[in-house]
Amino acid sequence: MRLLADAGRYVPSIIAFVAGCLTTAMLLPGQQGTALSLTTPFAPSKNSALSELYLATVAKSVTGILLETPSYAAFTGKEDLTNAQPFDAEKRTEGADWPVYGITMAGLKRMNNIRDLLDDVLVNNVPGDFAECGVWRGGSSVFARAVFAARRVTDRKVHLIDSFAGLPTATTAKDIDMWSQMDYVSVGQDDVRRHFEAYNLLDEQVTWSKGFFRYSLPDLRQRMPDLKLAVLRMDGDMYESTMDILFNLWDTLSVGGYMIIDDWAIEACQQAIGEFYKMHNTEFELIRIDSIASYIKKVAEFSVPLNRQWYIDFNDSRAVEGNKD
Numbered sequence: 294m295r296l297l298a299d300a301g302r303y304v305p306s307i308i309a310f311v312a313g314c315l316t317t318a319m320l321l322p323g324q325q326g327t328a329l330s331l332t333t334p335f336a337p338s339k340n341s342a343l344s345e346l347y348l349a350t351v352a353k354s355v356t357g358i359l360l361e362t363p364s365y366a367a368f369t370g371k372e373d374l375t376n377a378q379p380f381d382a383e384k385r386t387e388g389a390d391w392p393v394y395g396i397t398m399a400g401l402k403r404m405n406n407i408r409d410l411l412d413d414v415l416v417n418n419v420p421g422d423f424a425e426c427g428v429w430r431g432g433s434s435v436f437a438r439a440v441f442a443a444r445r446v447t448d449r450k451v452h453l454i455d456s457f458a459g460l461p462t463a464t465t466a467k468d469i470d471m472w473s474q475m476d477y478v479s480v481g482q483d484d485v486r487r488h489f490e491a492y493n494l495l496d497e498q499v500t501w502s503k504g505f506f507r508y509s510l511p512d513l514r515q516r517m518p519d520l521k522l523a524v525l526r527m528d529g530d531m532y533e534s535t536m537d538i539l540f541n542l543w544d545t546l547s548v549g550g551y552m553i554i555d556d557w558a559i560e561a562c563q564q565a566i567g568e569f570y571k572m573h574n575t576e577f578e579l580i581r582i583d584s585i586a587s588y589i590k591k592v593a594e595f596s597v598p599l600n601r602q603w604y605i606d607f608n609d610s611r612a613v614e615g616n617k618d
Contacts, residue, residue, distance in 0.1 A: 344443040351439045351492065352404040355432035356385055357395025364390035387583045396488050397432025399528075399555060402583040404436050407526070410551045410588065411440045414523040419549040421521040424452040426506060426538045427528030427555070429478060431485035437524075438494040447498070449523070454502040454509055457482040464611040467532035467561060506534050507608065510541035522546045528555040533611065535565035540604040543569075546591050557587040572600050 353359045361380035377393050384390040388400025397404070411423065423437040431453065438451045458479055463469065482503060489495035502513045506529065514520065522545045529535050535556075546552060556562040557579070566589075570577050573595040579587045 357392035362394035396430035421523030421547045422450040425526040426454045428455045506537035523550040526553040532561040532565045553588045558585040
């Protein structure tokens with residue numbers, strides 16, 4: 294009877310929400326559109342059947358699964374509809390393609406992982422926010438904000454850190470300079486904000502840090518000296534970007550919190566993670582999410598201080614890269 298009562302109360306919002314998902318999924322990246330406004334905010338009881346329906350629908354919308362949208366080949370795809378491939382449910386679930394119409398490349402398994410890890414830190418009272426470094430069209434962060442909305446969490450934020458202008462030119466020999474050539478991964482901040490608005494999730498719980506990580510992350514730490522994270526999602530694709538994230542944000546991650554490595558399949562990212570833990574005399578347990586991404590639980594602080602001198606020397610050895618803002 295409780296479920297029926299909830300359903301009667303929220304049916305108008307559910308209908309409007311689903312229509313909004315479909316409208317959003319149809320918008321091309323960069324295309325102008327008007328966000329569908331819900332007359333009644335969708336806020337079902339925490340962990341109710343309706344909240345799970347809401348999150349499942351958001352996950353399928355941001356990934357482009359609802360409309361079975363076409364894709365480009367991951368890593369080699371070009372933004373040219375003549376090269377688009379038909380929808381492949383298995384690839385989209387694994388995050389193994391790049392959706393033409395969808396606002397995350399991460400796939401359904403990784404959306405479910407975000408929900409599960411956020412639920413875990415909420416249940417266990419692990420302090421801190423959600424942060425994503427490398428957001429593309431913003432879909433993973435939109436989904437994280439949706440989890441907070443569904444769980445009625447108002448005291449945790451979603452931090453988006455990105456250049457909003459693509460990836461940097463490689464400044465060390467550890468990376469192959471290919472990412473900066475991919476215009477498809479360059480999405481402006483206004484487009485990402487529009488995607489939040491389309492889901493009615495753009496509010497004071499969402500923050501923005503613009504610039505390449507080596508510049509934007511130190512700035513973030515200065516602006517938010519008390520920053521504490523419960524879930525950190527890394528999607529930097531490169532050795533140097535991964536090191537930037539680790540040295541600037543690892544100490545903000547609460548014990549009991551989680552670090553998601555979206556790019557574990559990329560050798561340069563594996564190398565950065567391995568070297569970072571090794572230089573701090575710490576082993577880690579890697580948990581696979583799918584064929585590409587993994588995550589690590591922070592079980593304790595390092596027994597040695599963070600090796601900031603290594604990072605200073607590393608930065609001194611790097612070529613200067615523009616787009617600091």
